[in-house]
Amino acid sequence: MSATELTLTLSGGSAADARAVVRALEPAFGSARELPADERATIHTATFEHDAAGPSRDGGAGGAAGRLSGAVTVTVQGAPEAVAxxxxxxxxxxxxxxxxxxxxxxxxxxxxxxxP
Known part of the structure; x- marks a missing residue:
């Protein structure tokens, strides 16, 4: 199976909150194409490539996600196994x-x- 995209859309938080969410996924999906950076944005996005046939980069459930400053709504979209x-x-x-x-x-x- 070829690589598919996993897309995150985050609202209700800062760019730092969005980066914390992205970092929580990096052990399983690798680096996002770009980290959210615009502090003026009200919606942040990040995209990962997910290769279901490749080895998992999952280093456990933990990770250096960081703390959130407030509630963040996250929409995750992609192949069912990547979303799960x-x-x-x-x-x-x-x-x-x-x-x-x-x-x-x-x-x-x-x-x-x-x-948080």
């Missing part, structure tokens, strides 16, 4: 509440509310 892995890591790294999901033929979207 991201959701699991975020649930371990932060206090998270599931806000619902939508599934398509080959993609899934899941929304989580992360709290």
């Amino acid at each position: 892995k991201a959701r699991e890591r975020l649930n371990h790294a932060f206090t998270a509440q599931d806000q619902g999901s939508v599934s398509g033929d080959q993609e899934q979207e899941w929304q989580l509310l992360l709290e």
Whole structure:
């Protein structure tokens, strides 16, 4: 299976909060294409390449995610296995509440509310 994208959309927090969420996923997905940096933005995005056939870079449920300054809404979109892995890591790294999901033929979207 070829690499697929995992896309995060984050709202309700600062660029530092968005970077903390991205860093929580890096042990499993590697580095994002770009780290959120614009402090004036109200919505931050990050994209990872996920290779389901390749070796997992998952170093455990922990990680250097950091703390959030406030609640952050995160929408994770991609292949079902990538979304499930991201959701699991975020649930371990932060206090998270599931806000619902939508599934398509080959993609899934899941929304989580992360709290400090």
